[in-house]
Amino acid sequence: MPQTGYVLSGLITAAIIFLGARFWAAPGAASVGFGIAGSPPSSTGFAAWLSVKGTRDIASGLFVILLMTNGSPRLLGEFMFVASLIAFADMVTVLRSRGNRALAFGMHGLTGLAIVATGACLVLGAK
Template identity: 85%
Template sequence: MIQIGYVLSGLIAAAILFLGARFWSAPAAASAAFGIAGSPPPSTGLTAWLSVKGTRDIASGLFVILLMTNGPPRLLGEFMLVASLIAFGDMATVLRSGGSRALAFGMHGLTGLVIVATGACLILGAP
């Protein structure tokens, strides 16, 4: 179980780092793919806010890597459970904005469930 948790954690960290970098390098495309209905056209202010989100995503991915390399599996698992709130919050934001239900549940909700399952693998498999 621990190995599965670590593999999933690594994949999640890589995905979060990719998404964070995308909000820096292609903010309009990243914003459109997020799923919020009625997103404004790119502007200096919006691009700045999207860079803030990208920075936080990159830091979140690095936190996962830090815990994978230096922390016990249980701590990584607990972190993942807490981090799942980000994905579920994103899902709620997309739904609240009138965005795509399929995207809200299919991307953000499913991501949250995978993160919960990853945390459970690490916690249940920890000595």
């Protein structure tokens, strides 16, 4: 079961680093894809805030890589449980802004559940 957790952790990591890079490379498109209603039009200030978000996404992915290479499956799993709060908070943020409900539940909510399942594989499979 830990092997499954490590594979899922790697996939989640690749996705979050890709999304973080997208907020740097194409902030307007990334903003629309996030699902928040009424996102302001692209401006220098808004693009800068999106770069901040992108940096945090990339760093989150690097934390997972660090734990995958140096930590225990249990520690990685516990980290994943905590990290799932980011996806669930993103879901609530999109819903509170009256954003795209399909993106809120389908992307952010399901991502949160996938992260929880990954954490469970790692914690339950740890010795």
